Amino acid sequence: MTVTEPARTAAPLPPTAARAAAVGGSPVRDILAVTARPEVINFAGGLPAPGLFDAQGIAAAFRAVLEETPERALQYSTTEGEPALRAAVAARTAARGLATDADDVLITTGSQQALSLLATVLIEPGDTVLVENPCYLAALQAFAFAGARVVPVPCDEAGIDPAALDELVALHRPKLLYTVPTFQNPTGRTLPAARRAAVAEVAERRGVWIVEDDPYGELRFEGERVPWIATYPGAEDRTVLLGSFSKVMAPGLRLGWLRGPEALLRACVVAKQAADLHTPTVNQLAAARYLADADLDAHVARVAGVYRERRDAMLLGLAEALPEGSGWVRPEGGMFVWAKLPEGYDTGELLRGVVAHDVAYVPGAPFFAGEPDVSTLRLCFVTQSPDEIAEGLRRLRGALVA
Structure with a gap:
C-alpha cells in the first residue's frame, strides 16, 4: 500500500513595509x-x-594602527566614536570658526548615516521637512523613508529665498530645514552670508531645526569662504552640522560626523546603537593617524x-x-x-x-x-x-x- 503525502501549500510571506515600496x-x-x-x-x-x-598616506596610517595597536583597531568601539578622531574633527571645526570639542561630535558611517539618524530621531510620519529646490537626492530618500512630508523652498541662483522660507515655516510648522549651503549638490551654488544670517534668524524666531550638510565646503577654487550657518546668531543651539571625509580623504573609509546640541546628540547615539553599534574602529583610528601624520589641508x-x-x-x-x-x-x-x-x-x-x-x-x-x-x-x-x-x-x- 502506498501512502500519498498531502500536498504542501505555502502561505505567502508578509509584504515589505509600505515605505520600502514607495521610496x-x-x-x-x-x-x-x-x-x-x-x-x-x-x-x-x-x-x-x-x-x-593619497593612497600611500592612507595605507601608511592603516599599517601603523594595525602594527602598533591591532587589538584595539580590530575590536568593538564606543558608539560615539574613537576619542582621537572625535578630537581631531572638533579641532578642525573649531579652527574654521565654530567652537567645538570632542563631546559635541558623533562619528557616523558616512554623513549619509548622519542624515538617517536625524530622520529617525526628529521625524514622525507625516511631519514636514523643508528642503532646497532642487535638493540632494539621497536626503530626499532618507526623509521619505522616515515618512516625512517634504516641501521644497523656492531658490534662485544664490540659493534659498529667506522670505519664502519664512512664509513656509509659518504655514507648515516643519521639524527641520535641510540645506547644503556651500557648493550645493546638485546645483553647485553657494548661499551668500546675508542669506545665511537670514536663515538663522527665521529658524530662531519660528522654532525649527537646521540641518547644515557640508561635504564639499573644503573644495573651494576661488572666492572667500563663507562661514557655516551654525556660526550665525540664533543658529547656535538649533543647527546640526554634518561633515565627511569622503570628498577630501576617501569615500571608501565611510567616515562622517555629526556636530550638534547635547540632547539631540544623545538621541542620535541611541539610534546609531540600533543601526550599527559603531563605525568601524580600524577606519576611525587610521583616519585619526592620517590627520596626525599627514597634512590633509x-x-x-x-x-x-x-x-x-x-x-x-x-x-x-x-x-x-x-x-x-x-x-x-x-x-x-x-x-x-x-x-x-x-x-x-x-x-x-x-x-x-x-x-x-x-x-x-x-x-x-x-x-x-x-x-x-x-x-x-x-x-x-x-x-x-x-x-x-x-x-x-x-x-x-x-x-x-x-
Missing part, C-alpha cells in the same frame, strides 16, 4: 550601472577622482587645484555643447555644474540618445521635491581630465545640438 532607488546609481562601459565619458557620477587619493589644496582646472574645462565648452538659450551656474568649488536647457527639452527623455553617443549626465528631475524642471541636468567635472571633458562635451553636442 525609489537612486537614479544616479542606475545611470552609473548602465554607463559603466569604458568608452563612456561619464559626467553622471558624484565620485571624487580616484587618481587623486595641503592634500585638499592640491585636489582643489586639479578640480579647478577641470571645472574651467567644462565651463569653457558648455556654450557649444548645449543648445542655444541654455544657462548654467558657475560654481566656486565642489564637484558639479547645473545646467538648464531651453523650454521644450526633457533631459530624461534625451538621456538614452545621449548615452548612445558614449557620454552621460544626470537628468535634473529626480532632485526636485515638488514639480520637477525636466529641462535641467547635472554634470560632474572632477573625474575626467580637461581633454576628456572636452571630448565628452563634443559628444554631448552631437547628441543635443547636431
Whole structure:
C-alpha cells in the first residue's frame, strides 16, 4: 500500500513595509550601472577622482594602527566614536570658526548615516521637512523613508529665498530645514552670508531645526569662504552640522560626523546603537593617524587645484555643447555644474540618445521635491581630465545640438 503525502501549500510571506515600496532607488546609481562601459565619458557620477587619493598616506596610517595597536583597531568601539578622531574633527571645526570639542561630535558611517539618524530621531510620519529646490537626492530618500512630508523652498541662483522660507515655516510648522549651503549638490551654488544670517534668524524666531550638510565646503577654487550657518546668531543651539571625509580623504573609509546640541546628540547615539553599534574602529583610528601624520589641508589644496582646472574645462565648452538659450551656474568649488536647457527639452527623455553617443549626465528631475524642471541636468567635472571633458562635451553636442 502506498501512502500519498498531502500536498504542501505555502502561505505567502508578509509584504515589505509600505515605505520600502514607495521610496525609489537612486537614479544616479542606475545611470552609473548602465554607463559603466569604458568608452563612456561619464559626467553622471558624484565620485571624487580616484587618481587623486593619497593612497600611500592612507595605507601608511592603516599599517601603523594595525602594527602598533591591532587589538584595539580590530575590536568593538564606543558608539560615539574613537576619542582621537572625535578630537581631531572638533579641532578642525573649531579652527574654521565654530567652537567645538570632542563631546559635541558623533562619528557616523558616512554623513549619509548622519542624515538617517536625524530622520529617525526628529521625524514622525507625516511631519514636514523643508528642503532646497532642487535638493540632494539621497536626503530626499532618507526623509521619505522616515515618512516625512517634504516641501521644497523656492531658490534662485544664490540659493534659498529667506522670505519664502519664512512664509513656509509659518504655514507648515516643519521639524527641520535641510540645506547644503556651500557648493550645493546638485546645483553647485553657494548661499551668500546675508542669506545665511537670514536663515538663522527665521529658524530662531519660528522654532525649527537646521540641518547644515557640508561635504564639499573644503573644495573651494576661488572666492572667500563663507562661514557655516551654525556660526550665525540664533543658529547656535538649533543647527546640526554634518561633515565627511569622503570628498577630501576617501569615500571608501565611510567616515562622517555629526556636530550638534547635547540632547539631540544623545538621541542620535541611541539610534546609531540600533543601526550599527559603531563605525568601524580600524577606519576611525587610521583616519585619526592620517590627520596626525599627514597634512590633509595641503592634500585638499592640491585636489582643489586639479578640480579647478577641470571645472574651467567644462565651463569653457558648455556654450557649444548645449543648445542655444541654455544657462548654467558657475560654481566656486565642489564637484558639479547645473545646467538648464531651453523650454521644450526633457533631459530624461534625451538621456538614452545621449548615452548612445558614449557620454552621460544626470537628468535634473529626480532632485526636485515638488514639480520637477525636466529641462535641467547635472554634470560632474572632477573625474575626467580637461581633454576628456572636452571630448565628452563634443559628444554631448552631437547628441543635443547636431
